[in-house]
Amino acid sequence: MTTTDAGWTIEELLQTCIAEALRGANDGEPYWQSVRELQARDPDEVWRHLEPISQHEHARVRAIVPDVLRFLGQGSRPRLHDTVALFESMLRAAPAPELVASIGLALGELGVAEGVALMQPFAQHPDADVRFAVVSACLGQREPAAIETLIALSADTEDHVRDWATFGLGTQVGPTEEGDENAVDTQALRDALAARLEDSHVNTRSEAIVGLAARRDPRVLPILQREIDRGPELSLILEAARWMASPSLYEGLKRLEAHEDPERRKFWLDHGLADAIAACGRGRSV
Incomplete structure (x- = not known):
């Protein structure tokens, strides 16, 4: 049967x-x-x-x-x-x-x-x-x-376990909008996300980045800048840049907008690059 x-x-x-x-x-x-x-x-x-x-x-x-x-x-x-x-x-x-x-x-x-x-x-x-x-x-x-x-x-030895646990901490209980009073934001949670900022598994690392960016933790900024300069593999990096809204990220994001590879450029534009540029550009001095 x-x-x-x-x-x-x-x-x-x-x-x-x-x-x-x-x-x-x-x-x-x-x-x-x-x-x-x-x-x-x-x-x-x-x-x-x-x-x-x-x-x-x-x-x-x-x-x-x-x-x-x-x-x-x-x-x-x-x-x-x-x-x-x-x-x-x-x-x-x-x-x-x-x-x-x-x-x-x-x-x-x-x-x-x-x-x-x-x-x-x-x-x-x-x-x-x-x-x-x-x-x-x-x-x-x-x-x-x-x-x-x-x-x-979030510190598990298996990638998929670590990835989903980090997602649970970073996004599932994180803010969904500015001033979200239901978001969970403790030092222990932030430290757990920070411990994954150099994770070899790209999904896990990206979940940690967006989770810390949504909480505006300054530890994420140099890592986020590095990921932007490399050319993000995942749209989570662009989401993190939008959350962080840091003028220091603006030039790196603009370089993505002008990237020579049309397929990569289209991916970034389809997944929030314009919003990230706008958010990071608001605080720049003219």
Whole structure:
């Protein structure tokens, strides 16, 4: 069976998921097509069939539960309290890494504050996918425990974990506009971002730059100038320049505007170069 049909019953869709999971193919299209179809079905009926699977002997089969529940109701978030309680019960049973990772990703998609406390004990797990799922559960959460966890994981050995943790600190809880009172801005958070300013991973480094620039931390200015002079690989650098609005960046940005490579110049112009030039030019003396 390689495709599912909208006319299939919930039982048939679940059997496809179980069969795919047991053969180690729960990252393939037949599995996810069945998951998506289940997410579109009646939430109470799907829940009734899923709950017993949460105690299945195979962790890959148990992982079907969070995979479906993360988007059950296709965004309407039905039975949210029951879902969190079920995940808590599943995590208490010393689950396999793939199940912990699936639960963490689901908690992140659900955006519940309870996800931080449930996933925080796995922040030092040896499996990088689990640590990434911890980050996912903390993204957008502003409570101190979430920030502390993201700070720790922003120094992770794995690039993708470090990248997303830095994004969580720099952008997800940062200001969205001038004077944003909801932004999280502590010395520990700033120091964690500053520690990533020389990161060898370009995405991580760029997330740190934009996060510090949005908070107008002067430590970012020489790094930002260097990235502009090199020719930014990511639009985040232009966003950071706009936030920083420093006249010292103006000439470097103008050089990008006149760059000899038309493709690079078009990329920068399409991704905020004009706004960055305008912001940095306002404070210049004429």
